[in-house]
Amino acid sequence: MPDGSGLPEKSVKTACPYCGVGCGVRMAMQSDMSWKANGDENHPSNFGRLCSKGSALGETLDLKGRLLDPVLDGKNVEWPVALDAAADRLSAIRKEHGPDAIAVYLSGQLLTEDYYVANKFMKGFVGSANVDTNSRLCMSSSVAGHKKAFGADTVPGAYEDLDRADLVILTGSNAAWCHPVLFQRIQKARAERGMRLVVIDPRETETSKEADLHLPIAPGKDTLLFSALLKALSQSGALDQQYVETHTLGYATALARAVELAPSMDRVCEETRLRLPDVKTFIRWFIETEKVVTCYSQGVNQSAQGTDKVNAILNCHLATNRIGREGMGPFSLTGQPNAMGGREVGGLANQLAAHMEFQPESVDRVRRFWNAPHIATTPGLKAIDLFDAIDRGEIKALWVMGTNPAVSLPDADRVRRAMKKLELLIVSENMASTDSMDNAHIRLPAAAWGEKAGTVTNSERRISRQRSFLSLPGRVKPDWWAVSQVAQRMGYAEAFSYASPAEIFREHAELSGFENAGSRDFDISAYASCSDQAYEALDPFQWPAPGGLIRTHGECSTQTHRFFAEGKFYTPSGKANFIAPARPELSVDLSVTYPLLLNTGRIRDQWHTMTRSGKSPRLGRHKEEPFLDINTADARKFHLTQGELATVESPHGQAVLRVNLTDAQTPGDVFAPIHWTGQNASAGRIGALLASHVDPFSGQPEAKAAPVSVKPFQAAFYGFVMSTASLDMTNCAYWAKVQLQDTIGYRFALTSYNGKGANKWMSDLLGVSGTELIQSTDKSNGVFRAAHLIDDRLQAVAYLSPQNDLPSWSWLETLFAKDKLEVLDRRYILAGRSIDGAQDPGPTVCACYGVGRNTLIDAICKKGLITTQALGEQLKAGTNCGSCLPELRSLIGGHDKTAKAKAS
């Protein structure tokens, strides 16, 4: 808060709540008391850079839609009432059905301290390891691959390696959109040092467009490519025979399998759909380049053979000893801000705590440390199995924290149905309404980013503080407090008497070093006795940080730590394992009924289910609706038209998505984003389309290759509404919602308007009588439009047409910002465009400065601004976070006449 000088000068260093890059953020209070996010120049993960999402954090802090009170059986109650009910009901279920009738489902968005307490509560005191997390959907194949090869879930390298490498391979990663700041770092190194970039991805993405070599691999065939690579490495000088012999096991078997899988280059090309010269170039570059980093993300992990893919990659780095050395190594890019922290505390069903599993000595060690006689002794159920057990009625009670399984799990409709069977559903949430809360018996208002305090770990093992800069609104409490309170009420007062996150962190750090002595990779016991002040001031640090190294604030090590350059793996033998992967095959083949393969992923400006990023109008305008990317030829084949709607079906469910024709999509493959939920679209939950086929080692479900069918959605009418008030859209066969500057925008489609006249239908939708509306009606053409004003101020507009030819939102948005409409504004509202010649800026490309596609095309074509620098100088586009630079380049490429002429 202001210090009384009248000048707001509060600035708080924290960490971004979005992806696994883990950028440092400086939140600064502005003179109007709003908050602005800036990159923290001193944070070693981003050095001041932020992406479009991070830059817009200040726009996401309002309390709209927040859960602010505990709710018990549909009624707002005081905390003690809710906590008593939770404790009593959990105890009763445990008493009647045993501890395994209880489960908790956690999230990579939780802070380490929250995670630690929840894990300790379940595994140590409830006595069940039914603790899983949405990281199962995100990173668990990397975890399994790491453990199989290294004996521990260890990320060997650091971001610095991306600065120092001579070749970076991104596989299954659209880093330009999903890890934008890291991608900028790669781009910087390329510009400065000529580093090469190879992108392996079935899709053409904003990442692949920037690459020196794009390998548009057939979905699921990564293992073949890396087997061909291993085979070639074995016959090249790049093989480090001595390292292999000294520090690894299983090389011969793995190589034999690689030879078997990749008998010839032709076979590899045929199966991977790749061109022979491209594969040869890739292999040659890898052999020639010692400093090579292979980054992999969800394209590798979210697969029924994800662990094998990870191991096929690790094999190549182990064979060449390109691991744990500067500028080299395999590198898992985590999706969530604290997936790593969750793994560290053991928040997965097959982990116990602090990188320990369920070996008797580990169980015994943790039992003694926690003083938990009833500690779980065997692994619990992984996410998919866990929800199956709920469906079967074996799990009676579920506590969900900070995640939305009814959207994000595969076969999501079934998950939703299964959750209705629970005797007790507790949901700890920021938001008052999510798809997973429909049937919640107890809703606990959880502190959100900016309100809660603790630590997170990013992809490079760097632990940073998330600090609070907002007071707790309503009755909101941090999750660690809520869990501790329930635990205390269940009789575990002593073990859960925490007063602060610092106290939890110290215990977590102490456990990491407890009877460790170098036997476990995760050790931060140097912080086991850090003071509250030191915790408050904690600078970002990379683990390991074993005890004995006295670390206090200001003296922490800045030296980069890497693993495995000299072997010392965490397997019983101390040697790494080469793994022979299975033949890559899709879990379900295409069929006549389901002839297309659905790939899924993130988009640049949204995060997960949009509860935070969806609040920012800037971010919303990049992609306003759930969409389907489909190749032009496929669209023709299945009668889909650009901008119209498609019904996408799988054996498990259905979605209705806006069609986007793009030759970035290979024929036969389609792509849909994961972000839409039942809260912001009628049928945008992509999880509903996915089967729950899981990886045999990690239990991670396949999310990148679901056979689907597509057909046109038979819309009788297309429409949109912009309204200052939230509207009930359930009468629309299709709808999707997006937050705009002063209004909420809804796009919708109808199959009919239920027999009523369209004018009546519209006035019902807007909740205003027809005589209060400005209306235009072209009944024969089915074109209906309406606007609602109160005292010359615009409240809502609605447009309906049988054609998908609705006006742009851009000008209308400016009308909602006016206190009083001018005569000409009023006259043309229903036309949806102004006559003053102001150009429609089009969909947002640069989210930071709100620069639209049409504005940019105009600048390229008419003003001849044909470099990103020129566009930046004139329009500021791309000059802040840089996330849109690839899109700017492709716009220049597509619209500059001289560039076109050169290309042809």
Add this chain to the structure above:
Amino acid sequence: MVEDKPKLVVVGNGMASVRFLEELMARAHGYDITVVGQEPEPAYNRVLLSSCLAGDIEKEDMQLRGREWYHAQKIDLKTGETVTSFDPEIRTLTLASGASLPYDQLVIATGSRPICLPLPGAELEGVVTFRDLKDLAVLHTVKAGAPVVVIGGGLLGLEAAAGLAGHGADVTVVHLMDKLMERQLDAPAAKLLKTSLEEKNINVELLAQSDYLRAAPGTDKVEALVLKDGRALPAALVIMAVGIQPNCDLAKAAGLTVDRGIEVNDQMQTSMPGIYAVGECAQHRGTCYGLVEPAYQQVKVLAAHLTNKAASYGGTYLATNLKVNSVSVFSAGQFEETAQTEAVSYTDPKAGTYRKLLIEREALVGAVLIGDTQDGIWYRNLIQSGEKISSMRTDLIFGETLANLKGDRGEQNA
């Protein structure tokens, strides 16, 4: 040689007549021209009578051409003269003065006269029509606040009502039908117009049948209009404005083919050679127009024809433009939906705006506008041209500026 010039006589000196003369003067015509007008003054702009009554303009502002113009153009202008008959056989007119006037070509532009309802008491003092300067002089005598009744809620009646209201009278419009301007407006437009008039203190009585006019006791001066339902509407003055009737008695007597008006072809020729009719007295393709614009188009064709230029009049789409105390009304072409038409409408009740366009076979065939009428002429032209409007159909209702604006109308999604 002067005597050898063919003689052209124009009967009538109204707006059509003077415009015809202007058109002719703009050409090399070679006629010896005489104009006979019944009113004492040379032709003036009758359309402005209501504005003059309301005090918006002066009487002088209504004048079209002064006597000196006729003189300069060597046109023999006879005002205050009445033609009593003419004989097509010998091509000679007879004037009320007894003089005869030979002609080679005769143009009848006698206009029309207000219909007087045959109500008991119609002859009383203070029961007038509103057609000419003589009527204006009577109406000017009305005192501010005096009750005045206008019979007729059509264009004429509303114009008179507007003029009187502007002059300060307490005006009531009495209309037989259930809506105002039923020949130009559909129900929503008429309703909105009524509301707007009432907001401007012009009372409107619909479905009101006049019974008789009552004289003030012991006088022959009108005191009230009594309706069939028994109500008496006090009136210091009653204006009958229920319609006009073409002046074609003269033509009829001469044996020309006359229906409602004098029948003419596309060159404005009557049934007899050398005789033409233009303006409100003429009936072209079954239509008698009561507006000045068709007359102007007709005289242009006639002037061309009489100077041996091929020209043809194909009719005018009816367009009504009315401004009543800042309430604008526009109507052109069809105004009621039929099985063949498609309607596009726009309503902004709070702004008093209503627009309806009728489309038939992809062409505009009718437009009704209340409140904001600035695009009326554009619509009228579209109706008259019959051009296809499909490509701008979505923007059409928002007017010319928008519909002609370049740029994408729609947005591609995603």
